[in-house]
Amino acid sequence: MRHVRHVFQYLLLVGLPFAGLLGVLHTGRGLAAPMAVHGPFHLETIDAGAGTCLRTVLADSTLAITQSGERIGLSIGSHGLGLAGRLDGRRLSAAGELPATAGCPARARIRLEAQATRDAGRLSLAGTLQTGCAGCDSATFDAVQPRRPAAGR
Amino acid sequence: MPNSLLLLAQIAVVLLTCQLVGRLLSKIGQPRVMGEMIAGIMLGPSLLGWLAPGASALLFPAESLGFVNALSQIGLVFFMFLVGLELDLTMLRGQSRVAVLTSHASIIAPFFLGSCLALVLYPRVSDDSVSFTAFALFMGTAMSVTAFPVLARMITEWGITRTRLGAIAIAAAAVDDVTAWCILAVVIVIARASEAHTSLPLMIGGTVLYVAIMLTLVRGALRWLEGALRRHGGVSQDMVAIVIFVVLASAWATERLGVHAVFGAFMAGVVMPRDDRLARPLLERFHDLMVILFLPLFFAFTGLRTSIGLIAGDLWIFFGLVMVVAVAGKLGGSALAARSGGLSWREAFAVGTLMNTRGLMELVVLNLGFDIGVISPALFAMMVLMALATTFMTQPVFVRTYPKAFEERRPGDTPAVAPAS
Numbered sequence: 001m002r003h004v005r006h007v008f009q010y011l012l013l014v015g016l017p018f019a020g021l022l023g024v025l026h027t028g029r030g031l032a033a034p035m036a037v038h039g040p041f042h043l044e045t046i047d048a049g050a051g052t053c054l055r056t057v058l059a060d061s062t063l064a065i066t067q068s069g070e071r072i073g074l075s076i077g078s079h080g081l082g083l084a085g086r087l088d089g090r091r092l093s094a095a096g097e098l099p100a101t102a103g104c105p106a107r108a109r110i111r112l113e114a115q116a117t118r119d120a121g122r123l124s125l126a127g128t129l130q131t132g133c134a135g136c137d138s139a140t141f142d143a144v145q146p147r148r149p150a151a152g153r
Numbered sequence: 154m155p156n157s158l159l160l161l162a163q164i165a166v167v168l169l170t171c172q173l174v175g176r177l178l179s180k181i182g183q184p185r186v187m188g189e190m191i192a193g194i195m196l197g198p199s200l201l202g203w204l205a206p207g208a209s210a211l212l213f214p215a216e217s218l219g220f221v222n223a224l225s226q227i228g229l230v231f232f233m234f235l236v237g238l239e240l241d242l243t244m245l246r247g248q249s250r251v252a253v254l255t256s257h258a259s260i261i262a263p264f265f266l267g268s269c270l271a272l273v274l275y276p277r278v279s280d281d282s283v284s285f286t287a288f289a290l291f292m293g294t295a296m297s298v299t300a301f302p303v304l305a306r307m308i309t310e311w312g313i314t315r316t317r318l319g320a321i322a323i324a325a326a327a328v329d330d331v332t333a334w335c336i337l338a339v340v341i342v343i344a345r346a347s348e349a350h351t352s353l354p355l356m357i358g359g360t361v362l363y364v365a366i367m368l369t370l371v372r373g374a375l376r377w378l379e380g381a382l383r384r385h386g387g388v389s390q391d392m393v394a395i396v397i398f399v400v401l402a403s404a405w406a407t408e409r410l411g412v413h414a415v416f417g418a419f420m421a422g423v424v425m426p427r428d429d430r431l432a433r434p435l436l437e438r439f440h441d442l443m444v445i446l447f448l449p450l451f452f453a454f455t456g457l458r459t460s461i462g463l464i465a466g467d468l469w470i471f472f473g474l475v476m477v478v479a480v481a482g483k484l485g486g487s488a489l490a491a492r493s494g495g496l497s498w499r500e501a502f503a504v505g506t507l508m509n510t511r512g513l514m515e516l517v518v519l520n521l522g523f524d525i526g527v528i529s530p531a532l533f534a535m536m537v538l539m540a541l542a543t544t545f546m547t548q549p550v551f552v553r554t555y556p557k558a559f560e561e562r563r564p565g566d567t568p569a570v571a572p573a574s
Contacts, residue, residue, distance in 0.1 A: 006250055009493045013258040013486070017265035021293070024268040028285040031275050036282035068463060068531030069278040 034087055037116050038067035041125060041143035053104035054129060054139045057081050063125075063143050074112065076129075083112055090116045098131060108132055114141075122146055160220055164450065166212060170196060171449035182548050184303055186513055189449055190541055193456030199534075203462065213457055225454040228447020229517060230418040231439055234400045236302060236514075237422020238432055240327060249321070251494030255487055256325035259508050260297045260332050262486025266478045267296030274471060278532045287344040291527045294336045295519060295536055296482050300512030300544065301330040307510070307547070318500050318555070321491065322507040330514070334419060337518060338412050344525045345411045359410045364420065367403065372424040375399070379426050388434040396425070396435060413521055448513070455516050455537065458523065463531040464538075472535045479539050484509040503555035510547045515540035 043061040057077045066073040067087070074083040074094050085094025092114040098104035114127025123145040130138040171189040178188030195201060202209040213221075271289035279288055304326045313319040342360060346353040381392055400421045407417030425432065464472055488505030492498060519536050522528045528536065 006254075009490075010254060010257070013254065013490050013493065014261050017258075017261045017486075021261070021265045021268050024265070024272060025286055025289055028268075028272055028275065028289055031272065031285050033275055033279045033281045033283070033285075036280035038280065038282075066530050067280055068529035069276070069280065071278075071463070071531060073463075 034070050035090060037087060038065050039145050040064045041145045043141050043143045047140045054137060092116060159217055163221060167449050167453040187544055189452050193452030194459055196453050197456035197459050199459055199461040218457060221450060222454050225451035228443055228451050230404045230414055232443050232448060233415045233418040234422040235439055237419040238425050240423060252321045252324040254494050255321055255490040256328035258490030259325050259487035260329055263296040263482025264293035266482035267293040270474060270478045278529050283527050287340060287527055290340045291522050294333055294340060296479055298333045298511055298515050298518050299326045299329040299508050300510045300514045301326045303512035304507055304510050318503055322504050325508060338416050341413055341525055342411060344527050356411050360412055363406055363410060367420045367424050375424060375426055378431055379428050382430050455520060459534050459537045461534050463534050468531055475535050475539050479543055480509060499555055503551055506547060506551045506554055509543050511540045512544045
């Protein structure tokens with residue numbers, strides 16, 4: 001009788017949760033997560049108009065995205081330009097403050113809008129950077145990420 | 154090329170901060186490792202980077218983090234070797250039904266709840282580069298981890314090793330540890346196989362072959378060390394060199410297989426001869442260096458990649474969920490199992506409280522998950538906070554829940570020094 005009781009306890013406390021786990025794994029397969037856009041990108045085409053601020057900021061052609069679900073953080077260039085925003089489907093939108101070190105007006109805001117496209121394992125972005133300061137102009141860009149990074153984002 | 158001056162300055166600052174905060178926390182009865190974990194967070198973007206971003210960028214520029222990481226990984230490898238070396242699987246033999254039930258329930262209950270939590274978190278804090286299966290299995294593993302080294306030292310320090318409660322907790326935690334690492338190895342293989350478009354059966358087959366070789370050939374070859382011990386009357390430098398080689402080779406093998414270096418180091422510890430004349434000197438030679446130098450670097454590196462500021466808005470609600478699941482699964486699952494095994498509610502709750510300690514082992518698991526991209530930066534921050542909170546609550550909750558444990562100390566159960574990890 002005691003043995004039966006132990007078996008019942010084991011089934012209840014271990015067997016049941018294990019069965020539940022299998023159910024969760026089966027159920028979760030149908031769940032969809034936001035598109036992965038994190039990792040380093042190379043800015044391939046930049047049309048920054050006549051403004052020196054954006055030209056300076058985008059000079060070294062790097063863009064990196066960190067992602068937590070729909071929340072994204074972007075780091076552009078080497079002058080400390082950081083933007084925070086959201087991913088809505090394939091659309092990225094983010095905003096931040098222009099770095100004073102790049103000769104940009106103090107506390108001028110910058111906004112990014114981009115569309116992400118995944119084609120044959122290659123992720124690319126096409127979008128615009130718009131500033132809120134006179135004479136800073138805006139820039140359009142294309143960026144590519146040839147391989148999905150395996151390391152932590 | 155690393156900037157040597159900067160690296161030396163980084164190491165000095167990390168060591169000093171960890172020692173200071175560790176001492177501070179030990180004065181309120183917390184394990185020193187708790188202070189060191191908090192010190193690591195303080196040095197990262199969550200505090201130093203927020204208060205003084207210029208100083209943070211000067212001390213820890215992004216390009217220097219690779220070297221800090223490399224040193225911390227070496228420390229982690231040898232720490233996991235020590236964990237494997239200290240693991241005494243013989244204590245599991247002949248364990249009571251209560252211990253077996255508690256250990257299994259304390260794994261599956263938080264694992265199941267963690268996977269349920271994954272149903273909520275996956276669409277919100279993950280992305281489609283990670284499969285739900287890998288994500289859910291990882292969350293389950295992260296929830297089911299117990300910090301066996303911290304727990305063992307706490308129990309030793311409090312002098313309750315020989316109580317029924319202490320014995321059950323130790324046995325259950327040992328089983329938890331081994332099981333969690335096995336599951337984590339599977340999760341990493343699954344995640345990396347899909348990432349690298351490598352055959353999953355090939356990776357699993359390679360891992361199984363590696364484990365078989367370690368448990369048979371390598372373990373057999375290491376018996377040579379026992380003979381050398383008898384001939385030399387102690388541990389020689391050559392023997393230490395051989396042990397180091399085995400650890401590094403094993404870590405390399407598992408890293409190459411795609412499982413991660415820490416598993417190889419853990420296995421190297423498991424297959425070492427259990428002769429106390431070998432294990433104890435090895436522990437003594439490695440322990441201080443790991444605990445004082447390398448582990449603080451690991452905590453610092455963890456802290457440098459922990460940005461509590463990412464937990465904003467509704468993410469705090471998800472953090473609350475993480476805490477509820479973590480405590481309910483581990484503490485609740487263990488307590489229920491212990492209670493159904495015949496312990497009183499107070500004793501069962503005390504067992505659950507001990508099992509809820511996650512400590513350094515949780516940070517190791519989380520860093521692995523972050524490295525392979527299974528968890529996002531925001532989720533990493535939430536889980537790190539959870540690890541700190543659940544470890545912090547152990548001592549005060551246990552002391553208030555079961556002060557009787559300290560009355561049950563028998564003559565000779567003298568408290569050891571404060572737990573180091």
